[in-house]
Amino acid sequence: MRDFVPPCQAACPAFTDVQGYVALTALGRFTEAYDVARLTNPFSNSCGYICFRPCEQNCRRASVDQPISIMELKRAAAAFGEACGPDPESASNGQFHMQRRNLGGEAKRIAIIGAGPAGLTAAQDLVAAGHKVTVFEREPKAGGMLRLTIPNYRLPDTALDCDINEVAATGVKIKYGQELGKDFSIDELRADNDGVIIATGLPFSRSLPVFPTEGDNVYTAIPFLKAVKAGNPPALKSRVIVVGGGNVAIDVARTAVRLGAKEVNLVCLESRDKMPAHDWEIEEAAAEGVNLNCCLGPSKLVSSGASVEGLTCQAVSRVFNEEGRFDPQFVPDKFLTVAGETVIVSIGQGRDTSALRSAEVDITKEQPRDVFMAGEFATGPGSAIGAVQNGHVVAAAVAAFLTGKPAAVYEPAVLADLPERMRPLVPARQRRTGMTRPSADRVRDFELFEPGLTEVEAAREGLRCMACLSGAVVDPEKCIACLTCVRVCPFEIPKIGADNVAVIDTAECQACGLCATECPAGAITLRRGQEERLLDEAVAAAAAAKQVDFYCMNRLYNDADELPQGHTIVPAMCIGQVSELLMLEALRAGAAKVNVSLCPEEGCFFGTARDRTIARVASVQATLTELGLEPAMIAIKE
Amino acid sequence: MIVGQRKPIDEIYAMIVANDVKKLLLGGCGTCVTISFAGGEKEVAELTAALELKATSDGWTLEITQLTPLRQCEPEYTREMADAVKAADAVLSLSCGVGVQTLAAEFPGKRVLPGVNTMMLGSHSPDRLFIEYCGACGDCILGETGGICPIVRCSKSMLNGPCGGSVNGKCEVSPDIGCGWQLIFDKLNELKLGATWDEVTTARDWRPSWHGGPRRLESK
Numbered sequence: 098m099r100d101f102v103p104p105c106q107a108a109c110p111a112f113t114d115v116q117g118y119v120a121l122t123a124l125g126r127f128t129e130a131y132d133v134a135r136l137t138n139p140f141s142n143s144c145g146y147i148c149f150r151p152c153e154q155n156c157r158r159a160s161v162d163q164p165i166s167i168m169e170l171k172r173a174a175a176a177f178g179e180a181c182g183p184d185p186e187s188a189s190n191g192q193f194h195m196q197r198r199n200l201g202g203e204a205k206r207i208a209i210i211g212a213g214p215a216g217l218t219a220a221q222d223l224v225a226a227g228h229k230v231t232v233f234e235r236e237p238k239a240g241g242m243l244r245l246t247i248p249n250y251r252l253p254d255t256a257l258d259c260d261i262n263e264v265a266a267t268g269v270k271i272k273y274g275q276e277l278g279k280d281f282s283i284d285e286l287r288a289d290n291d292g293v294i295i296a297t298g299l300p301f302s303r304s305l306p307v308f309p310t311e312g313d314n315v316y317t318a319i320p321f322l323k324a325v326k327a328g329n330p331p332a333l334k335s336r337v338i339v340v341g342g343g344n345v346a347i348d349v350a351r352t353a354v355r356l357g358a359k360e361v362n363l364v365c366l367e368s369r370d371k372m373p374a375h376d377w378e379i380e381e382a383a384a385e386g387v388n389l390n391c392c393l394g395p396s397k398l399v400s401s402g403a404s405v406e407g408l409t410c411q412a413v414s415r416v417f418n419e420e421g422r423f424d425p426q427f428v429p430d431k432f433l434t435v436a437g438e439t440v441i442v443s444i445g446q447g448r449d450t451s452a453l454r455s456a457e458v459d460i461t462k463e464q465p466r467d468v469f470m471a472g473e474f475a476t477g478p479g480s481a482i483g484a485v486q487n488g489h490v491v492a493a494a495v496a497a498f499l500t501g502k503p504a505a506v507y508e509p510a511v512l513a514d515l516p517e518r519m520r521p522l523v524p525a526r527q528r529r530t531g532m533t534r535p536s537a538d539r540v541r542d543f544e545l546f547e548p549g550l551t552e553v554e555a556a557r558e559g560l561r562c563m564a565c566l567s568g569a570v571v572d573p574e575k576c577i578a579c580l581t582c583v584r585v586c587p588f589e590i591p592k593i594g595a596d597n598v599a600v601i602d603t604a605e606c607q608a609c610g611l612c613a614t615e616c617p618a619g620a621i622t623l624r625r626g627q628e629e630r631l632l633d634e635a636v637a638a639a640a641a642a643k644q645v646d647f648y649c650m651n652r653l654y655n656d657a658d659e660l661p662q663g664h665t666i667v668p669a670m671c672i673g674q675v676s677e678l679l680m681l682e683a684l685r686a687g688a689a690k691v692n693v694s695l696c697p698e699e700g701c702f703f704g705t706a707r708d709r710t711i712a713r714v715a716s717v718q719a720t721l722t723e724l725g726l727e728p729a730m731i732a733i734k735e
Numbered sequence: 736m737i738v739g740q741r742k743p744i745d746e747i748y749a750m751i752v753a754n755d756v757k758k759l760l761l762g763g764c765g766t767c768v769t770i771s772f773a774g775g776e777k778e779v780a781e782l783t784a785a786l787e788l789k790a791t792s793d794g795w796t797l798e799i800t801q802l803t804p805l806r807q808c809e810p811e812y813t814r815e816m817a818d819a820v821k822a823a824d825a826v827l828s829l830s831c832g833v834g835v836q837t838l839a840a841e842f843p844g845k846r847v848l849p850g851v852n853t854m855m856l857g858s859h860s861p862d863r864l865f866i867e868y869c870g871a872c873g874d875c876i877l878g879e880t881g882g883i884c885p886i887v888r889c890s891k892s893m894l895n896g897p898c899g900g901s902v903n904g905k906c907e908v909s910p911d912i913g914c915g916w917q918l919i920f921d922k923l924n925e926l927k928l929g930a931t932w933d934e935v936t937t938a939r940d941w942r943p944s945w946h947g948g949p950r951r952l953e954s955k
């Protein structure tokens with residue numbers, strides 16, 4: 098059977114097990130949640146602040162109310178869990194959640210240029226595969242653009258430090274202050290290593306032909322943001338004009354506001370709804386007082402002597418041609434001048450290939466087999482998580498090249514949208530996001546503009562997740578078409594199909610587990626190993642606390658004024674997942690008391706679960722009585 | 736189908752202790768008793784857990800192996816159990832009595848204990864109420880009685896209408912039992928066959944039923 102994944106996971110470029118860590122966050126198990134998030138994304142802590150979150154755009158909950166705040170839960174996991182490895186230099190016995198893995202095989206030497214998300218992800222993967230990896234970074238710190246340019250009001254250094262420390266702790270060696278083209282050449286690296294990865298990103302800021310790139314009071318985005326982050330912000334003249342409509346331009350504009358610019362005017366070719374920047378970023382900038390001047394193309398810098406006075410722009414009639422290609426056209430004779438004393442151009446970044454052309458072979462034209470390109474250097478502008486993904490892909494390619502073994506391909510199918518008929522049945526639940534500081538307050542500093550969710554809020558937000566794809570699967574070999582599942586499902590999902598075997602629509606199933614626990618032939622299992630998980634957790638709780646409290650997520654959600662406390666709680670999607678066998682196993686594992694929580698009748702989303710649970714508990718009690726054991730060892734908790 | 740009901744666990748446990756069983760094979764049956772929630776894979780697992788719980792609390796060493804073939808009433812299927820049967824001190828069968836006996840015949844010298852009471856030939860409704868429908872009498876007369884069997888659905892197996900104990904459609908044996916003949920009467924009326932009500936059923940040949948000793952049937 099082909100594997101399915103929920104769309105959140107499929108949408109994450111790094112294939113993050115979103116459901117896995119969201120479920121753990123829901124229980125306040127932040128450290129474990131962090132471990133899950135980090136498994137495929139070494140920059141998970143940073144991504145918790147700055148990711149463009151394609152996962153949320155694909156979350157199935159959106160068709161019920163709003164998507165889960167997936168990104169913020171990643172942030173919460175790192176913030177509230179024991180996330181950060183200590184400084185690797187002093188960390189001989191530190192606690193790291195990523196174990197050093199050595200998958201064996203012959204260790205090869207690999208050099209990576211650039212310690213951004215792509216370079217470090219590839220480095221971590223290759224170390225995990227048993228190779229020796231050295232990363233060469235020209236700056237004194239790692240993190241790439243996240244370190245150098247992304248403003249601190251969006252990404253705190255502590256989060257990035259945490260990610261970097263964890264990567265280093267896996268055994269990745271980073272050499273700082275090492276610049277390609279200055280401290281070493283690509284040919285030297287090739288001579289010393291079995292493989293070289295270029296992951297130098299896009300360090301150049303583009304400028305416009307219409308005026309000089311840099312000069313008094315004319316800046317480009319990357320040097321400007323770099324200078325601000327390095328603690329040497331340029332003194333901005335009173336009114337600032339930012340040219341560009343992308344996310345970087347927005348960062349520039351919001352940074353200018355924080356540096357005390359009297360007025361910030363953003364000028365871009367696109368109309369408001371076609372601006373490449375994310376909607377939420379545009380709204381946040383506007384709230385901070387950034388003025389948007391859309392559909393304008395800069396044509397001439399207005400200056401008197403050395404001082405800038407404004408920017409003359411021409412009205413744009415279209416930006417893209419019929420084929421969707423960038424081909425701006427202007428309205429003849431329609432000009433206007435935006436006044437301002439400083440101009441910052443933020444119209445895109447480019448790669449630096451100077452040191453590559455001079456190599457033995459011009460690597461920009463012809464790529465030797467031992468040289469690989471990763472991250473934005475290879476893909477062009479993208480996102481942090483996109484660079485992480487590409488780092489994984491390139492690491493796999495490098496490993497395959499070095500060992501001669503082809504990389505494994507895993508292509509699961511993606512779970513379809515929640516079918517129309519199911520949508521009204523799922524109870525609506527308000528999405529929680531970290532509060533945003535009032536704009537008047539936040540523009541005064543570079544502190545985080547969003548304080549983030551509290552622990553309790555994060556847990557409740559996590560409980561909104563529908564656990565898509567942890568539902569029922571029928572084993573056709575075992576099904577005897579007894580109709581039990583058909584009768585017990587609260588949503589009439591199972592049907593007896595044409596070949597006299599029960600069929601359960603994966604997209605409809607709400608994972609209550611009732612059919613699986615009732616199927617007398619043991620033909621139904623729950624995906625993602627729910628039964629084993631429940632059993633493991635029940636056994637662990639019984640061993641640790643002599644008590645097991647089976648809870649359903651529904652009830653936890655409704656009760657959750659505080660985090661689920663103690664080691665006794667074993668959460669199930671629905672209490673229907675808790676079988677008689679599981680109750681007995683909990684007792685057998687040494688629990689002196691097993692509580693099975695019930696939702697109030699009106700509060701239960703899974704209609705038949707209540708009655709079945711009452712019947713199951715009664716049956717286990719009867720069994721205990723028959724055996725001369727204490728029936729009160731198991732009880733319903735209303 | 737054959738409807739079974741799992742025996743009370745104390746009775747089962749007592750049999751295990753009385754027979755000094757240390758290694759038990761718990762054999763389910765994947766057909767009728769599975770459907771009647773008495774002896775399928777699920778009940779086998781639950782019973783295992785319950786027995787082990789009890790044994791542990793008693794300090795009785797009991798090792799249970801679980802196995803649920805498709806049907807215990809066919810030697811071809813029970814043969815799959817041979818190794819497990821050999822390794823066990825005794826087998827506790829959760830099939831109907833047919834399965835228990837097939838097993839015992841298949842494995843001479845091995846104690847086969849029944850874990851299920853075979854209850855009836857019946858059917859169940861979505862609310863899990865099992866009702867007896869057929870007495871396997873060997874001479875079916877459902878054609879004359881509107882499809883309702885007087886042999887099992889009338890407490891006294893009356894063939895010519897109700898006894899004097901039919902009160903408001905209920906049987907005098909219990910108010911939970913509908914009077915079989917009331918059901919037949921209503922059904923015949925529904926089928927507009929009320930007239931046949933008057934026809935006297937002639938003396939019945941009970942020889943094909945259990946009154947002629949154990950039945951054998953050669954299928955042509």
Ligand SMILES: Cc1cc2nc3c(=O)[nH]c(=O)nc-3n(C[C@H](O)[C@H](O)[C@H](O)COP(=O)(O)OP(=O)(O)OC[C@H]3O[C@@H](n4cnc5c(N)ncnc54)[C@H](O)[C@@H]3O)c2cc1C
Pocket residue numbers: 147148149210211212213214215216233234235236239240241242243246247248275276277278296297298299300322344345348449471472473474478479480481482484
């Ligand atoms: C202002 C800004 C805001 C952004 N905001 C977001 C956001 O909110 N969300 C998001 O997902 N993405 C965002 N991005 C994009 C994200 O930062 C990039 O996609 C990501 O950093 C690319 O990773 P990379 O590893 O390919 O390259 P980089 O991060 O650029 O890393 C390249 C590394 O190589 C080093 N290097 C370069 N040249 C040399 C050399 N010659 N020798 C040695 N080392 C060298 C650099 O110092 C750097 O450390 C933003 C980018 C910018 C510029």
Ligand code: SF4
Pocket residue numbers: 108109110111112113115138144148149150151152153167168171482
């Ligand atoms: S890394 Fe980004 S896309 Fe992936 S799960 Fe996290 S927020 Fe979503």
Ligand code: SF4
Pocket residue numbers: 103104105106115116119155156157158165167561562563564565
């Ligand atoms: S509801 Fe949960 S599992 Fe489903 S798509 Fe959203 S985050 Fe993923």
Ligand code: SF4
Pocket residue numbers: 571575576577578579580581582583591598599612615616617618619620621
């Ligand atoms: S409950 Fe199990 S055996 Fe019965 S129809 Fe459903 S899948 Fe098949």
Ligand code: SF4
Pocket residue numbers: 568569585586587588589590591601605606607608609610611612613
């Ligand atoms: S009973 Fe629950 S788990 Fe089974 S199909 Fe219905 S919703 Fe899914």
